[in-house]
Amino acid sequence: MSSGERKKRVGNRSKGWEEAGAEFYQESYPGAACEVDIQQALERDPSKLATLLPSKKSRVDYHCTSNNIEIVTTTKRVGHEPRTTLRRRTSTRLRYSTTTRRQSTQPDANASMLPDLSENLTNEKKNWEDIMQIKALPICMEQKKALKRHLQNTTTIRLQGCEQFKFWCLQKWEGLKTFLHQVYSKMGLWNSSLKHIGGNFGMGVVAYFLFIKWILFLNLFLFSIIMIFLVLPTILLEFPADDSCITANGTCCSSTSVNSTRNFEIASLFHGGHLLENTVLFYGAYSSSTYYNEEKNLTYKLPLAYVFVMIAVFAVSLFAIVRWAAKGFKQRVVENEGQLYHYCNLIFGGWDYCINNKKAASTKHLALYKEMKALLAAERFEDERLNRTQEDSFKLCFIRIIVNISVVIILLLSGIGIYWIIRLSFEKVANQPLKMVYASIDAKTVELWFYEFVPYLAIVLLNMVIPVLFNYLITLENYSPTFVVKLTLFRTIFLRLASLIVLLYTFYMKIAQSKDNDDCNNSKKPLCWETFVGQQFMKLYMTDVVSQFFLTFTVNLIRASVARSTKNKVIRYIGRQEFDLSKHVLDIVYLQTVCWLGTFFSPGLPLIAVIGSFLLFYTKKFFCMIICGPSKRIYRASKSQSLFMLILLICYILTIVPVVYSLVKMTPSKSCGPFKGLESSWTLLVLTYQQLPAGLRSILSLFSTFSFAATAFLILSFLLYYYNAVASANKNMVQVLRNQLVLEGHDKQFLLERLSAFIKVHQEQTKYQQEHPEFP
Numbered sequence: 080m081s082s083g084e085r086k087k088r089v090g091n092r093s094k095g096w097e098e099a100g101a102e103f104y105q106e107s108y109p110g111a112a113c114e115v116d117i118q119q120a121l122e123r124d125p126s127k128l129a130t131l132l133p134s135k136k137s138r139v140d141y142h143c144t145s146n147n148i149e150i151v152t153t154t155k156r157v158g159h160e161p162r163t164t165l166r167r168r169t170s171t172r173l174r175y176s177t178t179t180r181r182q183s184t185q186p187d188a189n190a191s192m193l194p195d196l197s198e199n200l201t202n203e204k205k206n207w208e209d210i211m212q213i214k215a216l217p218i219c220m221e222q223k224k225a226l227k228r229h230l231q232n233t234t235t236i237r238l239q240g241c242e243q244f245k246f247w248c249l250q251k252w253e254g255l256k257t258f259l260h261q262v263y264s265k266m267g268l269w270n271s272s273l274k275h276i277g278g279n280f281g282m283g284v285v286a287y288f289l290f291i292k293w294i295l296f297l298n299l300f301l302f303s304i305i306m307i308f309l310v311l312p313t314i315l316l317e318f319p320a321d322d323s324c325i326t327a328n329g330t331c332c333s334s335t336s337v338n339s340t341r342n343f344e345i346a347s348l349f350h351g352g353h354l355l356e357n358t359v360l361f362y363g364a365y366s367s368s369t370y371y372n373e374e375k376n377l378t379y380k381l382p383l384a385y386v387f388v389m390i391a392v393f394a395v396s397l398f399a400i401v402r403w404a405a406k407g408f409k410q411r412v413v414e415n416e417g418q419l420y421h422y423c424n425l426i427f428g429g430w431d432y433c434i435n436n437k438k439a440a441s442t443k444h445l446a447l448y449k450e451m452k453a454l455l456a457a458e459r460f461e462d463e464r465l466n467r468t469q470e471d472s473f474k475l476c477f478i479r480i481i482v483n484i485s486v487v488i489i490l491l492l493s494g495i496g497i498y499w500i501i502r503l504s505f506e507k508v509a510n511q512p513l514k515m516v517y518a519s520i521d522a523k524t525v526e527l528w529f530y531e532f533v534p535y536l537a538i539v540l541l542n543m544v545i546p547v548l549f550n551y552l553i554t555l556e557n558y559s560p561t562f563v564v565k566l567t568l569f570r571t572i573f574l575r576l577a578s579l580i581v582l583l584y585t586f587y588m589k590i591a592q593s594k595d596n597d598d599c600n601n602s603k604k605p606l607c608w609e610t611f612v613g614q615q616f617m618k619l620y621m622t623d624v625v626s627q628f629f630l631t632f633t634v635n636l637i638r639a640s641v642a643r644s645t646k647n648k649v650i651r652y653i654g655r656q657e658f659d660l661s662k663h664v665l666d667i668v669y670l671q672t673v674c675w676l677g678t679f680f681s682p683g684l685p686l687i688a689v690i691g692s693f694l695l696f697y698t699k700k701f702f703c704m705i706i707c708g709p710s711k712r713i714y715r716a717s718k719s720q721s722l723f724m725l726i727l728l729i730c731y732i733l734t735i736v737p738v739v740y741s742l743v744k745m746t747p748s749k750s751c752g753p754f755k756g757l758e759s760s761w762t763l764l765v766l767t768y769q770q771l772p773a774g775l776r777s778i779l780s781l782f783s784t785f786s787f788a789a790t791a792f793l794i795l796s797f798l799l800y801y802y803n804a805v806a807s808a809n810k811n812m813v814q815v816l817r818n819q820l821v822l823e824g825h826d827k828q829f830l831l832e833r834l835s836a837f838i839k840v841h842q843e844q845t846k847y848q849q850e851h852p853e854f855p
Contacts, residue, residue, distance in 0.1 A: 203235040204246045211253070268292060272700060278435035280658065280703065287660055288696065290723045294671055295692035297399050301392050301678070302685035308388045309682055310359045312379055316370045360617075360683030362609035363751035382753035382763050389679050389742075393735065396675065400731060404724035421454050453560055460559050479556045486552065486570060493541050493574065494581045501534040501585045535622040538578045542669070543630075546571045546662065568661050572726065575669045576733060579676065582619070583737050586612050590745075607751035609680045616677025617684060623670055624691040631702050639706040656707040663699060664723055670695075672730040679738050 201209075210230050213223050238246050269292060277285040357364050370379040429447050434440050467475075507530040549570050553563055590608045605611035635656060642654025674688040743761045747754035754760045768776065781787055 200234060200236050203237055204242070204249075206230055206233060206235045207246075207250070268295075269696065272696075276700065276703065277431075279439045282431055284658060284660065284703065286723070287663060288699070290664070291667060291692055291696050291699065293399075293403060294667060295689055295696070297396065298671075298674065298685040298688040298692065300399075301395065302683075302689060304391055304395070305388055305678075305682045305685065308384050309365065309381070312370070312381060312384070313359055313365060316379060356607075356610055356614070358683075360681060360686075361613045362680050362682070363607040363748075365682075365753045367753045367755055380767075383767055385753045386742075386760060386763060388682075389738075392678055392685075393675070393738070396731060400724060400728055404721065404728070422451065425450055425454070457559055457561065475557055482552050482556050486549065489545060489548065490574060490577055493545060494577055497534065497537060497541070497578055497581045498585055500537050501582065504530045504534050505585075505589060532618060532622060534582075535619045536626070538582070538619065539623055539626045541578065542575055545574050549574075564661065568665075568726075571662075571665055572729070575665065576672075576730070579672065582615070583676075586615065605748075607748045609748055609752055613677055613681030613684070616673055617681055617687060620670060620673050620677070620684065620687060620691060623666075623673070624694060627666065628694065628698050631698050631706070635702060635706050658703050658707045661722075664726065667692075667695070668723075668726050668730055671727065672734055675731065675734040676737065679741065 210227060213227055213230075216223065216226075218226075237243070269288070273285055273288055276288055359365070365381060365385060367382050369381070371377070425447060429450070431443060434443055508527060546567070549567055553567055558566065590605070590612075638654040639656060642651045642656075645651060645654075670688065670691060674684050677684045741760075743759055745759065747757055747760060749755050754763060757763060768779065771779070
């Protein structure tokens with residue numbers, strides 16, 4: 080700049096005037112200032128370009144809006160900056176606005192306090208709901224805290240009148256629910272144990288212990304129903320004396336049944352419950368009488384209550400299973416949709432953040448490594464399967480046929496062995512006079528105890544040994560790892576259910592073998608066969624629980640101690656034990672199946688199941704935490720929960736069949752129980768239906784007509800078609816939206832690349848102009 084021009088500029092400045100530049104005619108708004116700051120930031124660091132994405136735009140706007148005043152008030156003029164910069168302009172504008180505000184009137188001050196209607200303000204209810212939903216957002220904790228602070232500092236519109244009162248009630252209700260949830264979490268059963276297990280073994284194993292807890296509360300609720308409607312009325316109400324004496328060959332069966340269970344010593348308690356035969360734990364203790372109050376206007380039919388209580392027990396069980404299974408259905412569907420991204424899901428979402436110690440963390444690392452190795456092995460297996468020659472396929476098919484035939488033979492031999500052992504046990508026990516044998520504890524008593532419990536010991540032993548043989552045989556069949564687990568599980572389930580089927584068949588043969596002989600003193604047929612069946616199921620349940628307790632604290636503990644105290648690799652390999660989740664799940668499901676089967680014959684069995692579940696929780700916890708090491712296989716919580724419910728539902732459906740058959744087809748005992756003297760238990764419902772008023776009978780009969788059934792079938796078919804169409808449409812829409820998200824991702828990537836290239840060119844041009852100011 081020449082000296083003449085400098086003097087002229089100084090002279091003009093001394094007069095207090097200066098020429099207005101282009102910046103004088105530019106309006107400065109907070110938004111414009113924010114955009115300028117963003118542009119300057121991008122020029123300094125192009126990596127911040129991601130803030131221009133739509134998903135980040137709201138966050139940038141928030142920072143610009145909240146930091147605008149701070150930018151204006153805190154920035155000062157720097158000596159080397161030109162006068163026409165944004166900083167000087169904003170500070171000048173701030174000084175001018177401050178002077179003007181001092182000279183403003185009171186109405187102007189009040190108007191300045193009003194909210195800016197150009198902003199999209201929300202009411203306090205919507206803002207509170209947004210704060211409550213922060214916890215469920217899939218973002219890190221720092222972002223959640225920042226978002227919460229932003230929402231708390233956001234200007235909102237207050238509600239008025241009734242809406243304000245409703246909002247206050249909603250806040251108090253949510254606060255009460257949160258408080259009750261915290262109290263329940265602190266006072267809940269086994270919460271500290273579950274956290275400890277989750278920290279060492281992950282949430283997949285925790286899901287198993289939650290399953291035990293769920294089984295315990297289910298049985299507790301079932302027994303509560305039985306207690307309220309059967310046990311308490313039997314104890315508290317004074318039923319009339321049951322003088323009905325059904326005779327057979329001149330003998331009163333009821334008196335024979337009562338006399339046969341008296342005068343037993345304490346020793347009889349250990350052999351399975353003859354001392355408790357006439358208590359409310361078993362079927363035979365419930366009367367067939369009807370209670371009448373003094374005014375004769377209130378009745379309580381215990382036989383009818385018995386039927387409806389048993390129906391309620393199975394209905395509640397089904398509802399609980401479906402409700403529990405529905406919780407993990409959504410997450411399970413999402414996991415199944417992501418099966419094409421195994422490695423991404425495993426690497427980015429496979430870690431269990433409940434783990435809290437180094438040993439468990441190293442085990443989890445090893446489990447993730449094993450899982451990835453298994454996925455690679457599965458892909459390699461699929462490639463080998465596709466490239467098999469015809470000769471290899473023929474050999475493999477022949478081996479699989481031989482193995483399956485061997486499995487069938489093993490199952491048949493197991494069933495036959497159980498059948499003959501049970502028959503031998505019944506013959507030995509039936510040939511002994513119980514009153515004489517159980518009068519004292521001697522060698523004869525011990526022998527009789529052994530014969531009574533040997534069938535159930537055999538069943539428990541087979542359930543432990545045969546699955547080991549199945550695991551060896553399946554290695555010869557060369558299946559994929561996933562199918563190996565499913566097939567082994569299916570065979571083990573079939574083994575356990577087959578043992579129960581053989582047991583039920585043996586009971587049926589013993590009960591029905593003397594159907595033509597109605598003599599009450601028939602030694603081949605139990606006098607009260609329902610109580611007899613209930614006793615057998617109680618023995619089976621108690622034997623299984625005691626055997627698991629015994630094996631855990633003796634055999635398994637000794638194996639683990641020997642394996643840890645030696646350096647011999649062979650002994651360590653034999654003594655090392657892993658927590659096989661599938662096996663332990665089958666143990667719990669098997670016990671619950673026994674409980675369902677025996678509840679009709681022994682209403683007190685759910686109470687025994689509650690005690691058994693309580694003991695099994697600590698037994699399995701000791702086995703999990705002390706004896707065995709973590710499994711090398713990853714168990715996810717939602718997948719494990721779905722597996723538990725599927726197995727339990729299969730066993731429940733199979734349990735319904737024998738119970739319904741005994742309710743509809745089997746003739747009740749003539750000496751005991753609420754249904755004595757009837758052709759079947761279902762006959763009571765038929766007689767009750769015939770005693771109903773004519774109008775109610777006509778309404779109920781309408782539901783059994785063909786027209787109603789056909790109409791209901793058509794309506795259900797239309798509903799099924801409608802929901803199937805909706806599900807198909809939703810599935811297609813999900814696919815469309817997924818493709819749209821992918822395309823938007825490509826669009827964003829393309830736009831970011833173009834914008835990055837543009838900014839890079841702009842920076843190069845700016846740099847060139849700075850280095851060569853002589854060129855325009």
